[in-house]
Amino acid sequence: MKTLDLGGLGLxxxxxxxxxxxxxxxxxxxxxxxxxxxPALGVHLRAWARGRGHGxxxxxxxxxxxxxxxxxxxxxxxxxxDAARPSERASASxxxxxxxxxxxxxxxxxxxxxxxxDQIWTDDAARLYARAAAAQWDxxxxxxxxxxxxxxxxxxxxxxxxxxxxxxxxVAALIVPARFLxxxxxxxxxxxxxxxxxxxxxxxxxxxxxxxxxxxxxxPGLSTVGGQTSLRTLLEEPDFALASFLLSVLGEGxxxxxxxxxxxxxxxxxxxxxTTLAAQDEARHVAxxxxxxxxxxxxxxxxxxRMANAVEQRFAALQHTAGLNEEVxxxxxxxxxxxxxxGAIARGFDAVVxxxxxxxxxxxxxxxxxxxxxxxxxxxxxxxxRNFM
Amino acid sequence: xxxxxxxxxVAYDPKVVTIWEGFKAWFADQGLDFDxxxxxxxERQVQAHFDGVCNVAWNSPLAWLEAERLGARLGRRxxxxxxxxxxxxxxxxxxxxxxxxxxxxxxxxxxxxxVGASDSPQATLIPLxxxxxxxxxxxxxxxxVKHEIAVGMxxxxxxxxxxxxxxxxxARVDAAAMIDANHLAFSADGTLPAGSTVIVGQTPxxxxxxxxxxxxxxxxxxxxxxxxxxxxxxxxxRVRPLLELEGLKRWLPGRTSGYALLDDAITRFGTIDSWLDxxxxxx
Ligand SMILES: [Fe+2]
Ligand SMILES: [Fe+2]
Numbered sequence: 001m002k003t004l005d006l007g008g009l010g011l012x013x014x015x016x017x018x019x020x021x022x023x024x025x026x027x028x029x030x031x032x033x034x035x036x037x038x039p040a041l042g043v044h045l046r047a048w049a050r051g052r053g054h055g056x057x058x059x060x061x062x063x064x065x066x067x068x069x070x071x072x073x074x075x076x077x078x079x080x081x082d083a084a085r086p087s088e089r090a091s092a093s094x095x096x097x098x099x100x101x102x103x104x105x106x107x108x109x110x111x112x113x114x115x116x117x118d119q120i121w122t123d124d125a126a127r128l129y130a131r132a133a134a135a136q137w138d139x140x141x142x143x144x145x146x147x148x149x150x151x152x153x154x155x156x157x158x159x160x161x162x163x164x165x166x167x168x169x170x171v172a173a174l175i176v177p178a179r180f181l182x183x184x185x186x187x188x189x190x191x192x193x194x195x196x197x198x199x200x201x202x203x204x205x206x207x208x209x210x211x212x213x214x215x216x217x218x219x220p221g222l223s224t225v226g227g228q229t230s231l232r233t234l235l236e237e238p239d240f241a242l243a244s245f246l247l248s249v250l251g252e253g254x255x256x257x258x259x260x261x262x263x264x265x266x267x268x269x270x271x272x273x274x275t276t277l278a279a280q281d282e283a284r285h286v287a288x289x290x291x292x293x294x295x296x297x298x299x300x301x302x303x304x305x306r307m308a309n310a311v312e313q314r315f316a317a318l319q320h321t322a323g324l325n326e327e328v329x330x331x332x333x334x335x336x337x338x339x340x341x342x343g344a345i346a347r348g349f350d351a352v353v354x355x356x357x358x359x360x361x362x363x364x365x366x367x368x369x370x371x372x373x374x375x376x377x378x379x380x381x382x383x384x385x386r387n388f389m
Numbered sequence: 390x391x392x393x394x395x396x397x398x399v400a401y402d403p404k405v406v407t408i409w410e411g412f413k414a415w416f417a418d419q420g421l422d423f424d425x426x427x428x429x430x431x432e433r434q435v436q437a438h439f440d441g442v443c444n445v446a447w448n449s450p451l452a453w454l455e456a457e458r459l460g461a462r463l464g465r466r467x468x469x470x471x472x473x474x475x476x477x478x479x480x481x482x483x484x485x486x487x488x489x490x491x492x493x494x495x496x497x498x499x500x501x502x503x504v505g506a507s508d509s510p511q512a513t514l515i516p517l518x519x520x521x522x523x524x525x526x527x528x529x530x531x532x533x534v535k536h537e538i539a540v541g542m543x544x545x546x547x548x549x550x551x552x553x554x555x556x557x558x559x560a561r562v563d564a565a566a567m568i569d570a571n572h573l574a575f576s577a578d579g580t581l582p583a584g585s586t587v588i589v590g591q592t593p594x595x596x597x598x599x600x601x602x603x604x605x606x607x608x609x610x611x612x613x614x615x616x617x618x619x620x621x622x623x624x625x626x627r628v629r630p631l632l633e634l635e636g637l638k639r640w641l642p643g644r645t646s647g648y649a650l651l652d653d654a655i656t657r658f659g660t661i662d663s664w665l666d667x668x669x670x671x672x
Contacts, residue, residue, distance in 0.1 A: 010576070010583070011573060011577075012573055012576030012577040012583065013577070013583060039587065039588060040572065040573075040576070040588055042591075043480065043482055043569045043572060043573070043588055043591055044569070044572070044573040044576070046478070046480065046569055047568075047569040047570035047572070047573045048573060050474075050475055050477075050478065050479070050570070051475060051570060051636075052638070053474055053623075053638030053639065056478070067638075069474075069623050069638040069639060070638070072622065072623040072624040072638075073623065073629065075624045076624070076626060104626070105626035106626025106627060106629055106630065
């Protein structure tokens, strides 16, 4: 017989932990004699033991007799995969359990549509998440919102128009990963974490671009049907790989060029600061998209054809829309020009032409990294939406 | 002869539907035709059982005695066939505030004791009957404050005991009665702050609910029902949630040795006499 002395500790203040530990140290049928100074000990121990299927003798001192009933909860329990590396397929019966945890049998299945490693995984996931978590910045302190500047009226209008365009693109870039985030089995936690930080990045981008737009004006600029139609095709893509390809590789890849352009040609320090910081975040979004699509393409030989098809379909869907709105194009020229002086306008125009060439080069490079040959990469890049994203 | 188990149960909580729907599905998988009927109070259930509305009743200890006594008057025989492991060997306690000068039963003389609903075995009938058997007659030797919450549900609703505990802490009464498990629960959740109360007395052990049948039930059908219940294992993930909702680890064969305290109490207080008269005189 084992003896346990609870001292002054009662079962109403945690004494059951010690009783449970003592019971774990005896075999089924084993007896634990419990001593203690709490006058309610015998009353409480009887009620506690009865509720857990253990035997009880009142003594004094009272004795608890271990049964196996409480342990039976764990018969048939399974491990939710391996903590170190995700399984090929995550089971619906693991539910929300931590990877590698022991899951009680009988859990109602929790279905996540994206539960296969090949569809979503990259071995770089943990590293990419850590890098993203370390690179978070605070919009309040990272940007010198009080920096003094004075722009010609038309140039300020151009900046506001570009910000207006950026904001609606950032909203799409937030919604797309957020929607897939809720469809991915949490067994692939690094992917969930990456997408969550990515959504947080986009939330910051929305914030800083809005703040810049409203810095000197009471309202943002114009939003066109053509621009929104292009973004909506991203929201409607139900396939994770294809959505990721269109948004992250082609869209955010092109956006990267645009943000670098604004970081270089932005007419005021705040525009240059916010686009510099946003570009750093976007580079990570592009890197994750490329990384998991490379992983996926190695395992699904048909994926490249599906990606090419998605670009063509999107092109067909958008070919009768206006593409990039003139307001944005002209605003970019004027913003880069900095004044109405004809020579400056010419320089601004040349810069925007160079921007488009830069975007095209970037897309072709990334397509090549996904295994498209040069000719196919050139064709697909040329079919990418004129709205950039 | 019916080949269906129709269980009567009292709807003291919405979870009752979840429990018996779960059992119904499980019994169906085992090939037993099982259905259930819910009642708003135990007296209605016991009558309906005798009327053949159900052929098994999930009875409180008081409802069990009602069935047993009604059977005796009507020439029928009630049997307790299965109970929960947690229905066996319960006790109730009478509790006072620490430092109030109440340390033993005799100190309760002239005092006021809060109890549960008037038909609660654990929080009213058993403790009051037990005090009476120790020479402390309720109403004569001490005053009783009842908490008539969910009368007809025989104390299945915890509200009455919690009110009694609050009465005690807020010094509206000198002592309170409750089941041992609730004394532990109320002490742990702070309803009875640590060190604020002393246990003045603890009743001997008694038993709680059982599945009751009457003579005339098909023997093979009953045997199938009982053996399926006794075979339910806490290990089985399909059964475990049902057992947890119903508050047991395993089913045990019914026994009637644990109802003497309650039997004495209701004899002493005449608790169900007029109900018995009315029901047994029905045409
Ligand atoms: Fe962004
Ligand atoms: Fe992004």
